[in-house]
Amino acid sequence: MLELRGVTAGYGEFTALWxxxxxxxxxxAVAVVGPNGAGKTTLMRVISGLVAPRAGELLxxxxxxxxxxxxxxxxxxxxxxxxxxxxFPRLSVADNLRMGSYLPAARRTARETLExxxxxxxxxxxxxxxxxxxxxxxxxxMLAIGRALMSRPKLILLDxxxxxxxxxxxxxxxxxIRRVREEGYTILIVEQNVRQxxxxxxxxxxxxxxxxxxxxxxxxxxxxxxxxxxxIGI
Amino acid sequence: xxxxxxxxxAVNGILLGGVLALLALGLNLIFGxxxxxxxxYVDLVMLGMYAVYWLVARFGWSVWLAGLAxxxxxxxxxxxxxxxxxxxxxxxxxxxxxxxxxxLLFFVQSFATFLFTTDHRSLRLALPTLQVAGMYVSFxxxxxxxxxLLAMVGLYLFLTRTYMGTAMRAVSQDREAVAxxxxxxxxxxxxxxxxxxxxxxxxxxxLILQYSVHPHFGASFGPLxxxxxxxxxxxxxxxxxxxxxxxxxxxxxxxxxxxTEMAYVVAFVIFIxxxxxxxxxxxxxxx
Amino acid sequence: xxxxxxxxxxxxxxxxxxxxxxxxxxxxxxxxxxIFTWAFVNTAWSLMGRFGLVSxxxxxxxxxxxxxxxxxxxxxxxxxxxxxxxxxxxxxxxAVVIGYPxxxxxxxxxxxxxxxxAVGEVVRLLIIAERDWTGGSLGVTLKDAAKxxxxxxxxxxxxxxxxxxxxxxxxxxLGGLAVWRRVDRSMARSAMEAIGEDETAxxxxxxxxxxxxxxxxxxxxxxxxxxxxxxxxxxxxxxxxTLAGIGVSLQVVFAxxxxxxxxxxxxxxxxxxxxxxxxxxxxxxxVKLLGMxxxxxxxxxxxxxxxxxxxxxxxxxxxxxxxxxxATAPGR
Numbered sequence: 035m036l037e038l039r040g041v042t043a044g045y046g047e048f049t050a051l052w053x054x055x056x057x058x059x060x061x062x063a064v065a066v067v068g069p070n071g072a073g074k075t076t077l078m079r080v081i082s083g084l085v086a087p088r089a090g091e092l093l094x095x096x097x098x099x100x101x102x103x104x105x106x107x108x109x110x111x112x113x114x115x116x117x118x119x120x121x122f123p124r125l126s127v128a129d130n131l132r133m134g135s136y137l138p139a140a141r142r143t144a145r146e147t148l149e150x151x152x153x154x155x156x157x158x159x160x161x162x163x164x165x166x167x168x169x170x171x172x173x174x175x176m177l178a179i180g181r182a183l184m185s186r187p188k189l190i191l192l193d194x195x196x197x198x199x200x201x202x203x204x205x206x207x208x209x210x211i212r213r214v215r216e217e218g219y220t221i222l223i224v225e226q227n228v229r230q231x232x233x234x235x236x237x238x239x240x241x242x243x244x245x246x247x248x249x250x251x252x253x254x255x256x257x258x259x260x261x262x263x264x265x266i267g268i
Numbered sequence: 269x270x271x272x273x274x275x276x277x278a279v280n281g282i283l284l285g286g287v288l289a290l291l292a293l294g295l296n297l298i299f300g301x302x303x304x305x306x307x308x309y310v311d312l313v314m315l316g317m318y319a320v321y322w323l324v325a326r327f328g329w330s331v332w333l334a335g336l337a338x339x340x341x342x343x344x345x346x347x348x349x350x351x352x353x354x355x356x357x358x359x360x361x362x363x364x365x366x367x368x369x370x371x372l373l374f375f376v377q378s379f380a381t382f383l384f385t386t387d388h389r390s391l392r393l394a395l396p397t398l399q400v401a402g403m404y405v406s407f408x409x410x411x412x413x414x415x416x417l418l419a420m421v422g423l424y425l426f427l428t429r430t431y432m433g434t435a436m437r438a439v440s441q442d443r444e445a446v447a448x449x450x451x452x453x454x455x456x457x458x459x460x461x462x463x464x465x466x467x468x469x470x471x472x473x474x475l476i477l478q479y480s481v482h483p484h485f486g487a488s489f490g491p492l493x494x495x496x497x498x499x500x501x502x503x504x505x506x507x508x509x510x511x512x513x514x515x516x517x518x519x520x521x522x523x524x525x526x527x528t529e530m531a532y533v534v535a536f537v538i539f540i541x542x543x544x545x546x547x548x549x550x551x552x553x554x555x
Numbered sequence: 556x557x558x559x560x561x562x563x564x565x566x567x568x569x570x571x572x573x574x575x576x577x578x579x580x581x582x583x584x585x586x587x588x589x590i591f592t593w594a595f596v597n598t599a600w601s602l603m604g605r606f607g608l609v610s611x612x613x614x615x616x617x618x619x620x621x622x623x624x625x626x627x628x629x630x631x632x633x634x635x636x637x638x639x640x641x642x643x644x645x646x647x648x649x650a651v652v653i654g655y656p657x658x659x660x661x662x663x664x665x666x667x668x669x670x671x672x673a674v675g676e677v678v679r680l681l682i683i684a685e686r687d688w689t690g691g692s693l694g695v696t697l698k699d700a701a702k703x704x705x706x707x708x709x710x711x712x713x714x715x716x717x718x719x720x721x722x723x724x725x726x727x728x729l730g731g732l733a734v735w736r737r738v739d740r741s742m743a744r745s746a747m748e749a750i751g752e753d754e755t756a757x758x759x760x761x762x763x764x765x766x767x768x769x770x771x772x773x774x775x776x777x778x779x780x781x782x783x784x785x786x787x788x789x790x791x792x793x794x795x796x797t798l799a800g801i802g803v804s805l806q807v808v809f810a811x812x813x814x815x816x817x818x819x820x821x822x823x824x825x826x827x828x829x830x831x832x833x834x835x836x837x838x839x840x841x842v843k844l845l846g847m848x849x850x851x852x853x854x855x856x857x858x859x860x861x862x863x864x865x866x867x868x869x870x871x872x873x874x875x876x877x878x879x880x881x882a883t884a885p886g887r
Binding site: 299361363370371372379380502533540545547 | 604607609611653656657660661662664665666668669670672673674676677680681683684800801802805808809812844845846847848849850852853854855856857860861864
């Protein structure tokens with residue numbers, strides 16, 4: 035479904051990604067892991083259109099995404115749950131979710147989608163009128179994911195969803211992501227939590243200083259080598 | 269001091285506050301969403317006042333029709349200003365943004381002077397004065413207040429019940445995240461500028477019913493509008509609402525106790541003191 | 556090379572009153588006096604503006620300076636030399652009273668600009684409200700020093716001969732430039748630029764942010780007050796619209812930005828252009844084109860902000876520097 039070929043991108047004078055190639059097939063869950071500063075978040079931002087690539091191609095279902103503005107990429111079916119959640123703190127939970135279905139196509143079925151999101155995340159249903167900024171970290175992460183689901187995407191990008199969450203919440207979070215996956219969504223997830231995420235996904239890539247160093251099936255990668263590389267980068 | 273007189277000025281203060289609130293909300297809306305203060309806002313309203321004046325006095329239109337036309341005109345003007353002046357400087361430092369809209373102020377004021385001369389022009393409508401409980405209340409003021417209130421309710425509903433309105437509130441909280449929702453921030457800015465302009469146009473109609481217009485009208489109401497916005501907390505709609513009535517009461521009652529100019533001085537000093545004590549404004553958030 | 560040009564320019568300016576300029580001689584002197592005075596004020600404003608402290612209320616300081624000197628003389632015969640000190644002190648106090656809380660609590664950018672706007676308006680409205688002794692919107696005229704002073708009174712700072720004012724204005728303007736250069740070369744400049752980039756980072760490095768901002772603000776305010784005093788003594792008539800309030804404040808900002816507020820001579824160039832343009836339009840078209848000058852200013856300001864944010868003079872300077880740099884680049 036999603037394919038990157040030789041993507042190079044960066045900020046100003048600084049290049050964060052060098053000739054990155056990867057693919058995500060429909061229905062798959064794929065992880066991108068790597069040490070800090072590897073370029074993982076940049077990768078997400080390039081895919082969702084917040085950063086324009088300098089070279090290379092991005093294709094969704096064979097159609098190029100290069101140069102499209104972020105809001106057009108959302109319309110094509112990619113939803114990005116950004117690093118740090120980025121929910122709207124002074125809007126209610128319900129309004130945050132409503133923003134998720136801003137796309138004209140999503141608006142028509144918004145009520146239905148909302149019910150599905152609430153059944154996946156009952157805690158959100160309880161707090162629908164609460165201001166999002168007053169939710170706990172875990173609840174905000176659920177809200178961010180729920181919001182992404184509201185746009186009825188084909189592909190969901192999750193950028194460091196476990197960041198800043200207590201270990202107990204992290205376990206629950208990955209459970210939820212598993213359930214989202216079971217609903218049939220294709221997922222590309224960036225994570226620091228290598229062990230947990232490898233238990234969740236089909237395949238994984240190791241990104242290091244802007245380049246793909248290793249890739250493979252998740253069950254084959256649960257070796258010390260890969261994990262050590264991802265954590266320490268040696 | 270006659271109690272009735274004070275009560276009357278208090279009532280007038282509330283009525284004045286209505287129109288001030290319209291101005292403040294329009295300005296605040298644009299600042300909250302686009303993050304730029306339109307220094308020239310009230311001067312653009314002045315243009316709206318001239319528009320109504322000419323349509324009624326020269327072309328004989330009814331005030332209602334002229335009013336609608338003014339609102340539409342100002343909405344279009346708002347969009348134009350955004351496209352021509354604001355959009356190119358969105359990423360410039362705040363200095364430049366202030367100066368660009370400041371330049372617009374110069375331009376509008378002086379162009380109006382050149383086109384219309386400095387003569388004060390008034391609609392001279394003989395609107396009745398009502399007597400309520402021993403107080404004299406001008407009908408024009410009452411009408412202006414009523415219309416302002418309606419407009420504010422309409423704005424509130426728009427911001428809370430529609431997708432575009434919710435998006436506008438969201439943009440002021442996290443610009444980038446809004447793009448990730450599939451919303452085109454440029455279009456949101458245009459809509460905001462149009463609405464801000466329309467509110468200014470409505471205020472223009474209500475103002476020309478009560479005051480005469482001249483090229484330096486912005487000098488009377490402009491600084492006051494800014495003060496109200498900042499006092500309430502830049503970007504906070506409820507704050508602007510509250511601050512409008514606060515200031516209008518100070519000016520109205522103060523004007524009875526001392527002179528009008530002194531009342532303004534007091535109002536501005538209160539403003540400075542409030543900002544010094546609470547820089548984010550009454551209902552604003554700490555940056 | 557540049558020194559020679561500067562020296563020649565200075566010499567020309569110094570000798571100007573003695574050159575045979577014909578019948579309009581006095582008129583040219585008058586315009587130049589205005590240019591020097593306002594250029595001084597605008598340069599003082601740019602001390603703040605170039606570091607991101609945009610004040611839209613500098614009319615307050617100009618007005619405080621001018622009115623203090625004139626009123627103290629009119630009512631109590633206090634020499635403007637002393638009255639001026641009072642005016643400068645007043646402006647400095649206002650600067651501190653407003654500046655300290657603003658800087659301490661991070662009131663910056665748009666907020667700060669609007670607060671200064673309020674201050675400017677307060678001064679203007681106060682002058683109008685207290686019309687009994689300030690003359691209100693009708694203004695106030697400087698009382699003539701005793702006639703037997705013979706048209707030259709140092710104590711009253713009143714001179715019948717324009718040339719005296721010319722040299723005073725020239726000296727004041729040069730003084731302002733010297734101050735600007737001093738600030739430009741000092742530690743304060745690096746500190747203020749750091750503050751302009753990232754205030755929190757600057758504070759973490761140990762830069763006393765509030766103190767630096769306050770110093771610049773007080774300096775700017777004090778200088779503007781001096782400019783106001785000089786203006787009052789020369790024109791001998793004060794009016795709150797021309798000396799306080801948003802109108803004059805914006806004109807100050809505009810002239811500085813037109814020429815370029817990041818360079819030494821930028822504000823001067825901007826002032827020269829705006830005053831010359833206004834005078835030309837007034838002389839050529841009289842009252843027929845009332846408002847045309849400012850219309851052009853406004854349009855020019857908008858265009859300059861969008862396309863030439865360094866100002867006219869500033870942009871030329873940057874271009875000249877760049878050309879010089881490429882000409883002497885290594886490997887050519």
